Every structure is written in structure tokens, then in C-alpha cells.
């Protein structure tokens with residue numbers, strides 16, 4: 109059994125302020141994950157460590173070595189905080205930086221080295237990836253969101269549980285989360301779907317949902333749940349259907 113969990117940058121950081129970590133939330137999240145760390149790949153969002161420098165440097169449209177380096181260094185710092193917290197909570201995390209193992213083409217993942225991830229999981233380690241900048245074969249460079257990493261890895265590893273935690277109770281329609289959806293529901297939801305209340309260069313809830321619908325098309329379902337509510341991460345890791353279930357058909 110393999111599980112892929114994403115924790116949104118909206119939980120770990122304050123997305124309205126540059127590089128603003130939430131140490132208490134990072135610790136709580138790490139403790140919940142450390143209670144069930146086996147057969148798991150963790151992806152975390154970039155939050156304000158990524159979206160704000162990316163916007164400042166005009167990524168992904170404009171290419172600058174300085175913009176790439178500073179954005180990467182910033183998200184790697186958040187990754188370091190998450191990895192530290194997981195270690196302290198008793199897990200065996202390993203940082204994996206997408207910049208070093210991913211190639212994009214037209215903004216989509218063309219290649220990602222999954223073999224080391226599989227090997228880490230097999231050896232009892234917990235790989236921890238994150239939203240990052242990455243080289244792009246058809247333009248100079250781009251952004252790979254945590255939301256895009258999740259389905260790619262889930263497909264490659266044949267994940268049984270795919271859970272995406274964010275700061276709302278799921279896909280909200282008139283303020284309430286819908287229990288489940290398929291691609292067939294997308295057209296009727298389009299009006300309700302927006303970006304993010306914080307700074308988000310990768311499409312907020314709509315971007316997330318489109319990634320997970322693609323994954324569902326390939327037969328792998330997932331859930332979008334509220335990771336800010338205590339206990340929800342543990343429940344999602346057990347495969348419970350919290351929040352909104354994006355159903356495979």
C-alpha cells in the first residue's frame with residue numbers, strides 16, 4: 109500500500125506575508141504524520157515561501173537566474189522546517205527537491221525520478237517533496253506545484269490513498285463542502301471555483317481540482333480535506349473519505 113499526502117502551504121504558512129512560517133501548525137502537522145509515517149510520500153505546498161517570491165520575480169513567464177535561485181532557496185527553507193519538525197516528531201524524513209529531479213515541458217511534468225522515492229519508502233524513509241521551480245524543456249524554467257506533483261507520484265507509485273489537505277473543508281459550493289464529485293460535475297461547479305484568498309500562482313482550488321480530476325480519469329480517486337482541523341490528517345492517512353472526494357469513474 110502506498111499513500112500520497114499533500115499538506116497545503118495555506119496550512120504551514122501565512123500566504124499573505126512573505127516567508128511567514130506557522131511553527132505551531134508545522135509541529136502539529138508533523139506529529140499527526142509521524143503517528144502513521146509508513147508507505148507514505150509527503151508533498152507540501154510552497155505557501156508564502158514560494159508564491160510570493162515567484163510573483164515578485166515574475167515566474168514562470170520571465171526567466172531570471174536570480175528569481176529561480178531565490179525562489180528555490182525560499183521553498184527549500186520551508187522544506188527544511190517541515191523535515192526538522194518531522195524528525196523531532198519521530199519520523200524518518202528525507203528532503204527531496206523537485207528542482208533537482210524533475211523536468212517540465214510546457215509547464216507539465218515530463219520526467220521525475222520516482223525510483224529513489226520508491227526505494228526510500230521501501231527502506232522506511234519518508235520522502236518530503238514540495239512545490240518548487242524546475243527546468244522546462246520547452247521554455248527556460250517553470251513552476252511545479254505540489255498539486256501537480258501529487259498526481260504524478262500517485263500514478264507512478266500506484267497509490268491507494270491520495271489525500272490533499274488545505275485550509276478549507278473541501279470544494280465549497282455556497283459555503284458548504286460537497287461530499288464527492290467527478291469530472292461530469294465540473295461544468296456546473298465552474299462558477300463556484302476560484303483561486304486563492306492568499307497569493308497563489310498555481311490556481312488555488314481550481315488548479316488543485318483539475319489536477320485531481322486528471323488523476324481520477326486514470327482510475328485513482330482522492331480527497332480534498334481540511335488539514336487545519338486536528339485529527340483530520342491522521343484520518344485521511346487511514347483512507348477515510350473526508351471533505352470532498354474526487355471520485356474515479
Ligand SMILES: Nc1ncnc2c1ncn2[C@@H]1O[C@H](COP(=O)(O)OP(=O)(O)OP(=O)(O)O)[C@@H](O)[C@H]1O
Pocket residue numbers: 115116117118119152153154155156254273274275276278279280281300301302303304305306308310311312313314316
Ligand atoms: N469553491 C471553492 N472551494 C474551496 N476553496 C476555494 C474555492 N474557490 C476558491 N477557493 C480558495 O482555494 C484556497 C485553497 O487553495 P490554495 O492554493 O490557496 O491553498 P493550498 O493549495 O493549500 O496552498 P499551496 O498552494 O501553498 O500549497 C482556499 O483557501 C480558498 O480561498
Ligand SMILES: [Mg+2]
Pocket residue numbers: 153255308310311312313316
Ligand atoms: Mg495552491
